Amino acid sequence: MIALDHEVLDALCPMHMVVDEDGRIVRAGPTLAQVTGDQTGAVFDEVFRITARHGETTVMEMSRVASSRVRISLREGEAPPMRAQVLPLGPKAGFLINLSFGINVKDAVQSFGLKSEDFSPVDTTFDMLFLIEANAAAMHAWTRIGERLQAARVTAEVEAKTDALTGLGNRRALQAAFDAMGETGPVAVLLLDLDNFKHINDSRGHAAGDDVLVRTAEVLRKEMRSEDYLIRTGGDEFLAILPGVTDASVLDKIAGRILSRLNSEESESSATGSIGVAVRSPGESEGLPSLIARADAALYASKSQGPGRATLTSHHHIHALSASGQASA
Amino acid sequence: MHGLIFSTLERFVVTTYGEGVWDAVTLEAEAPTSTFEPMLHYESSLLEALIEATSITLGKSRTAILEDAGTFLIADTECVRYLLRFAGQTFRDFLLALDELPERIRLAVPSLVLPPIGVVTRDDGGAEIYWDAGFNGGQQFLAGVIRAMADDYGALVTIDAPRAGPVRISLHGAVLLSATEHDISRSVAP
Numbered sequence A: 001m002i003a004l005d006h007e008v009l010d011a012l013c014p015m016h017m018v019v020d021e022d023g024r025i026v027r028a029g030p031t032l033a034q035v036t037g038d039q040t041g042a043v044f045d046e047v048f049r050i051t052a053r054h055g056e057t058t059v060m061e062m063s064r065v066a067s068s069r070v071r072i073s074l075r076e077g078e079a080p081p082m083r084a085q086v087l088p089l090g091p092k093a094g095f096l097i098n099l100s101f102g103i104n105v106k107d108a109v110q111s112f113g114l115k116s117e118d119f120s121p122v123d124t125t126f127d128m129l130f131l132i133e134a135n136a137a138a139m140h141a142w143t144r145i146g147e148r149l150q151a152a153r154v155t156a157e158v159e160a161k162t163d164a165l166t167g168l169g170n171r172r173a174l175q176a177a178f179d180a181m182g183e184t185g186p187v188a189v190l191l192l193d194l195d196n197f198k199h200i201n202d203s204r205g206h207a208a209g210d211d212v213l214v215r216t217a218e219v220l221r222k223e224m225r226s227e228d229y230l231i232r233t234g235g236d237e238f239l240a241i242l243p244g245v246t247d248a249s250v251l252d253k254i255a256g257r258i259l260s261r262l263n264s265e266e267s268e269s270s271a272t273g274s275i276g277v278a279v280r281s282p283g284e285s286e287g288l289p290s291l292i293a294r295a296d297a298a299l300y301a302s303k304s305q306g307p308g309r310a311t312l313t314s315h316h317h318i319h320a321l322s323a324s325g326q327a328s329a
Numbered sequence B: 001m002h003g004l005i006f007s008t009l010e011r012f013v014v015t016t017y018g019e020g021v022w023d024a025v026t027l028e029a030e031a032p033t034s035t036f037e038p039m040l041h042y043e044s045s046l047l048e049a050l051i052e053a054t055s056i057t058l059g060k061s062r063t064a065i066l067e068d069a070g071t072f073l074i075a076d077t078e079c080v081r082y083l084l085r086f087a088g089q090t091f092r093d094f095l096l097a098l099d100e101l102p103e104r105i106r107l108a109v110p111s112l113v114l115p116p117i118g119v120v121t122r123d124d125g126g127a128e129i130y131w132d133a134g135f136n137g138g139q140q141f142l143a144g145v146i147r148a149m150a151d152d153y154g155a156l157v158t159i160d161a162p163r164a165g166p167v168r169i170s171l172h173g174a175v176l177l178s179a180t181e182h183d184i185s186r187s188v189a190p
Helices: A006-012 A030-036 A059-064 A102-112 A125-160 A171-181 A197-204 A206-223 A248-262 A288-304 B003-017 B019-028 B044-058 B062-076 B078-087 B091-096 B098-108 B138-153
Strands: A016-019 A025-028 A048-052 A055-057 A069-074 A082-088 A095-100 A187-194 A229-234 A237-243 A273-280 A310-314 A317-320 B117-121 B127-131 B155-160 B167-175
Touching (some): A025 A030, A030 A102, A059 A095, A187 A248, A206 A237, A206 A248, A288 A310, B003 B062, B019 B044, B044 B062, B062 B078, B091 B127, B091 B155, B091 B167, B098 B117, B138 B155, B138 B167
Parallel strands (some): A273 A310
Antiparallel strands (some): A016 A025, A048 A055, A069 A082, A187 A273, A310 A317, B117 B127, B127 B167, B155 B167
16 A cells, blocks of 8 residues: 655646545646646536446446546537546545546647646657657658659650650550540541652651641641540551541531641641541441541542542542542542 | 658758759769659668768768758758657757657658667766767768757757767757747648
């Protein structure tokens, strides 16, 4: 048996409370007093709510269950619940209740402006706070790395699908178009091939050839809507996919504008091109590879008629468009 | 070796001397990258090469550079300063708890393992700190850290970090007005 001075008890358990045999608060440790305000003389069960394993209970009942762990919260205010241990002090001697903030330590310390000297030096409350803050800092660092990696991944993905010279999609972007277009639904596929590209490269050099390609991409971009796909499939071949467009007269106008803008006397990078267009009408079922093959056949038909021509194929019908300002067949 | 160490050196050189200097340093050190991620790990020998290259590029001794880097780490990184303040209520508490620092750091960053730190108190209230960091200039780096922490606590101290022997710290009593309060009701992460 040891008898403790109140000062010693305050230093050891700054969050303790002594309750007499009538359930009135006799005294509280300094840190608990800072949290609850001075409650000396008050009835414990009126100030605090005790929740044990079997539900809400009273301090008198608790005294019969030796040393069990319970939750105690203030009836008034927003303080987080505390963890408590209730110990009977002997016959007619009341109870000693020791409290801690448990895992709610951060909220509690913030709400009540507690400092390290408010806790016993052997108490690990402040180490727990340190750990919480260190963990938050580490999570923050990881999040930032994650964001950087995500941004880099998005950039890499876009770059992987982009033709570096023209900024149009490359063959990798074609797969995305295949997936998006599926097997049904109205769509037009337009293939453009430059007629004299090899000649430009050979006679004026590769830099001039590159200029022509860049300008061709610009001409195509002006003609297309944001939902259309524009892809440079290779060398001097370009592919446009126009969802929802099947009207021959609309396609005729588009092809005509592309060819006449390409063949502009005002530009040093002027060129002539040939166009083949394939259409999948509403209700028809056909994959994009087959559409592209038909557009290619139409392009071949255009080429065979001389430079600057456009040909449209709808299913099983091939006819020349009046495109390009040059005579159509 | 832990990326935090590399990214500290990187931030120190970039912030203090500019990105051009850091590019020159990483070129001189033949480093495979000029950007170090704080949560990744890098080859230990690379740190030695980077410190050497910083010394050559700036024309300063490595001990002077490392002490500045230690001060920079604390002065420039609010979250590190804030976390280290958990070690003690006063600068003297902090000093006496320096032997706990490697464990404290391991608690925060489990993969960042530091060699043990020895603290010997003197009768006049000062202390001698023994630390074999495993790299030349480690003592000076620690001295820089302690100097910046003394500043944060507002403690008036003199610190002597000789090339050989312990770091000697003398306290001069007064607490300066510049002291920062350790406000634990705030949070370190934004």
